[in-house]
Amino acid sequence: MDLFGETNNWVSNLNPILTKYKDRRHPLEYKNLYQLMVMVVLSAQDSDANINSIAPALFSKYPNLESLAISNNEALFPYISKVTNFGTKANWLLEIAKILQKDDNIPLNMSSLIALKGIGRKSANVILRESNIPAKGIIADLHVIRVAPRIGIIPEIQDGNKTKKQLMQVLPKVIWGEIGMAISFLGREICRPNPNCNDCPITTSCKYYNQK
Structure with a gap:
């Protein structure tokens, strides 16, 4: 052969x-684009199962980018403390939220996604694939x-x-x-x-x- x-x-x-x-569907159990983006960021060097386990409480507290944008590390840490490298990922998520402000502003193109902290090409391709956008x-x-x-x-x-x-x-x-x-x-x-x-x-x- x-x-x-x-x-x-x-x-x-x-x-x-x-x-x-x-x-x-991807094994991350997301309900919308906002949840998918957050979970993809959190899943780096961690298991999908672990991210799925912390997601309900996290998204109950932070249901959208608007709520995340006005938060801070001290408030966010308890909801993601079981995630690998949660301190750095909290900084990434808070920065993304402050930049985008609203769920409707989440980009669906490679260049804009990888410009956000914590989202590389692999993560961006997951987001694009799950959104039925042609792969890069x-x-x-x-x-x-x-x-x-x-x-x-x-x-x-x-x-x-x-x-x-x-x-x-x-x-x-x-x-x-x-x-x-x-x-x-x-x-x-x-x-x-x-x-x-x-x-x-x-x-x-x-x-x-x-x-x-």
Whole structure:
């Protein structure tokens, strides 16, 4: 089997997971764009499950950007203290809220999103993807970093930006919007550190499975 996408038709090979996970919502349990943006900022170096657990109390206290914009660290800390690096993230959120002021002002383009503190290209792509805006890149979270090389799409790289760039070189733009989250969901549910290959829909084109 030819590896690393040189001659493989990865659109065809990955179609089973594109179909399986098409339009699947992100695991962050948000109810609107404001909540999604806040939760994406908080989720850096933390688990979606942890962010989901603190979200109800946080958004009960701060239901919109207007309420967050008039808050401060001392008031916000108790609601996000279980989040990794919560002090820095509080500063980011308060600055974003003071800049945007209202939920209607949340931008939905890459350049404006990454201009906000705490929102990099990966986070911006999550926000755009969940808002049905065409992708400007491929989402490469920890699951994608682990699973994409295992499948054989790219060589193993322990770096999100390099993984994203490699994937963008190999995969056509037409699938960028969904393939990152499709691989991520595969990694969350099936292709875990101890993979359950019997349930995987792409074993015929998987490097790991075919080299076992």
